[in-house]
Amino acid sequence: MHLHFxxxxxxxxxxxxxxxxxxxxxxxxAFILTTSLTPxxxxxxxxxxxxxxxxxxxxxxxxxxYVLKRALLALPFVLAALPLPFTIEGQxxxxxxxxxxxxxxxxxxxxxxVSVALKSWLSxxxxxxxxxxxxxxxxxxxxxxxGIPRLLVAMFGLTWRYLFVLADEALRLMRxxxxxxxxxxxxxxxxxxxxxxxxxxxxxxxGSLFLRAFxxxxxIYAAMLSRGYDGEVRALPVPPMSGLQRLSLAAxxxxxxxxxxFALLLWG
Amino acid sequence: MLFSPAPMHIPDGFLSTxxxxxxxxxxxxxxxxxxxxxxxxxxxxxxxxxxVLAAAIxxxxxxxxxxxxxxxxxxxxxxxxxxxxxxxxxxxVMTTVVSIQALIFQDGGLLALGGxxxxxxxIGVAVAYFVYTSVQKFARGQKWxxxxxxxxxxxxxxxxxxxxxxxxxxxxxxxxxxxxxPAMGGIHMLIGxxxxxxxxxxxxxxxxxxxxxxxxxxxxxxxxxAVWTGGLVIALLLAILSPLASAHPDGLEWVAEQKxxxxxxxxxxxxxxxxxxFPGISNExxxxxxxxxxxxxxVFGVALGMAFLGRKRTTTHDSRLxxxx
Numbered sequence: 245m246h247l248h249f250x251x252x253x254x255x256x257x258x259x260x261x262x263x264x265x266x267x268x269x270x271x272x273x274a275f276i277l278t279t280s281l282t283p284x285x286x287x288x289x290x291x292x293x294x295x296x297x298x299x300x301x302x303x304x305x306x307x308x309x310y311v312l313k314r315a316l317l318a319l320p321f322v323l324a325a326l327p328l329p330f331t332i333e334g335q336x337x338x339x340x341x342x343x344x345x346x347x348x349x350x351x352x353x354x355x356x357x358v359s360v361a362l363k364s365w366l367s368x369x370x371x372x373x374x375x376x377x378x379x380x381x382x383x384x385x386x387x388x389x390x391g392i393p394r395l396l397v398a399m400f401g402l403t404w405r406y407l408f409v410l411a412d413e414a415l416r417l418m419r420x421x422x423x424x425x426x427x428x429x430x431x432x433x434x435x436x437x438x439x440x441x442x443x444x445x446x447x448x449x450x451g452s453l454f455l456r457a458f459x460x461x462x463x464i465y466a467a468m469l470s471r472g473y474d475g476e477v478r479a480l481p482v483p484p485m486s487g488l489q490r491l492s493l494a495a496x497x498x499x500x501x502x503x504x505x506f507a508l509l510l511w512g
Numbered sequence: 513m514l515f516s517p518a519p520m521h522i523p524d525g526f527l528s529t530x531x532x533x534x535x536x537x538x539x540x541x542x543x544x545x546x547x548x549x550x551x552x553x554x555x556x557x558x559x560x561x562x563x564v565l566a567a568a569i570x571x572x573x574x575x576x577x578x579x580x581x582x583x584x585x586x587x588x589x590x591x592x593x594x595x596x597x598x599x600x601x602x603x604x605v606m607t608t609v610v611s612i613q614a615l616i617f618q619d620g621g622l623l624a625l626g627g628x629x630x631x632x633x634x635i636g637v638a639v640a641y642f643v644y645t646s647v648q649k650f651a652r653g654q655k656w657x658x659x660x661x662x663x664x665x666x667x668x669x670x671x672x673x674x675x676x677x678x679x680x681x682x683x684x685x686x687x688x689x690x691x692x693x694p695a696m697g698g699i700h701m702l703i704g705x706x707x708x709x710x711x712x713x714x715x716x717x718x719x720x721x722x723x724x725x726x727x728x729x730x731x732x733x734x735x736x737x738a739v740w741t742g743g744l745v746i747a748l749l750l751a752i753l754s755p756l757a758s759a760h761p762d763g764l765e766w767v768a769e770q771k772x773x774x775x776x777x778x779x780x781x782x783x784x785x786x787x788x789x790f791p792g793i794s795n796e797x798x799x800x801x802x803x804x805x806x807x808x809x810x811v812f813g814v815a816l817g818m819a820f821l822g823r824k825r826t827t828t829h830d831s832r833l834x835x836x837x
Contacts, residue, residue: 447713
């Protein structure tokens with residue numbers, strides 16, 4: 245089966261794709277941190293940050309549309325922040341009569357809500373560009389360079405390697421269930437059995453998936469042993485970064501730092 | 513899709529910087545300790561076993577069942593991982609799953625990852641371990657202990673983690689506690705039932721197929737008592753704190769203001785130059801326009817740079833090929 249649709253990496257020939265993964269990971273984290281530290285209602289700074297990330301999207305050849313479509317993923321969470329305009333006191337904006345209560349929205353609260361939504365939107369775009377422009381093995385290297393324990397990075401790598409295999413297993417289990425328990429194809433059509441029965445069947449599938457994973461890990465361990473594995477996770481040394489990449493890293497960090505300083509001085 | 517947009521993965525922007533960084537530090541310490549413990553307990557088998565099981569949890573989150581009218585029950589897997597692997601390995605497995613979800617699928621933010629790890633990999637596992645071993649002790653190795661314990665561990669781990677998530681949002685000043693706590697708690701009390709039923713089904717299957725994997729009646733792993741206590745304290749703390757915060761949201765807001773030391777730290781910075789006004793830029797409307805123009809120029813400049821770099825890159829690419837040959 246073809247599960248590579250899971251892999252968000254989009255091969256392109258662009259300077260963003262060609263950039264060192266350490267540079268990209270560090271700058272992405274710095275961008276998200278800058279966005280997070282930007283005070284609420286610092287609109288010009290948000291515009292600049294948006295311009296920056298849009299520029300990188302254009303530069304990467306991924307297309308703004310692709311990134312924005314994926315960025316919708318974080319949208320439902322805005323629900324959590326929706327009460328903000330009504331709970332923060334400030335200049336009254338409008339009132340909502342709601343039975344015996346009256347909800348009054350404030351300008352400050354609305355500004356806070358829009359700021360939270362904007363921050364989330366900007367950050368998720370940066371993360372999407374990183375994932376779509378960097379192959380996973382390169383990200384692993386960047387994580388190692390950033391000092392994440394080698395064992396954890398090795399785990400990430402193994403998980404990524406077998407994610408596709410086990411996702412295929414899960415899909416096979418689901419197809420087998422669809423073939424046997426008369427799951428309605430039409431939307432809203434009732435599947436077979438009661439809810440508890442369906443839950444139990446799904447639980448059996450989860451248990452089966454685990455068992456297969458256990459047994460597979462035994463075989464993988466045996467295969468690793470036969471190739472000289474002795475419990476030590478080894479990896480090639482991290483290659484040094486080129487001068488140009490170092491320069492870009494310094495320039496990027498300095499630029500984001502200046503932007504943050506600007507934001508904090510004027511709106512802090 | 514592989515990843516369910518579960519309402520527990522906090523995206524970036526929803527946690528304040530201070531809360532994010534504090535939770536990052538706490539989670540990093542917990543994960544580092546768990547890594548050491550796992551190395552002692554499992555030895556060299558750990559890497560393949562945990563790596564493949566993390567992939568299985570990940571893929572297991574695809575499995576769902578329809579409840580009614582388009583809603584469906586999902587598996588998050590913290591309780592199942594804890595029961596099958598023990599607490600330390602479960603922390604690492606859940607850390608791997610949650611980190612890859614954030615890094616690759618943007619399911620949860622990167623700066624918020626510390627918070628998400630804390631909720632799902634630390635609290636979820638500790639609470640699941642506490643509930644499961646408590647029920648097991650009570651059942652004295654009888655069969656029902658596995659099933660009741662499994663269901664309860666799954667339900668509690670989801671609900672307590674959701675309460676933690678709501679409190680973090682409230683502390684960040686993103687969502688008032690009297691809205692976030694009942695909403696998150698209520699939704700996850702239902703989601704927890706789905707998680708509990710799937711966990712129960714999985715345990716029933718494993719009980720029939722490979723009873724040895726469930727370690728029934730075996731002694732608790734070394735250091736298990738510490739996790740048990742940790743789970744108890746977390747569960748109690750959140751069970752008491754959440755309704756309190758919900759009933760007195762002002763109290764939490766007060767804490768939020770007090771801990772907002774970054775905002776406080778900015779104050780002196782601002783006071784050093786109280787009379788300093790950027791000529792013209794102090795006017796916000798003008799600043800917005802200026803930023804708009806600057807931003808447009810930036811995009812334009814980068815687009816130009818792309819054309820330039822694109823040309824340069826092809827030449828360097830060729831030379832690299834030549835050196836490799």
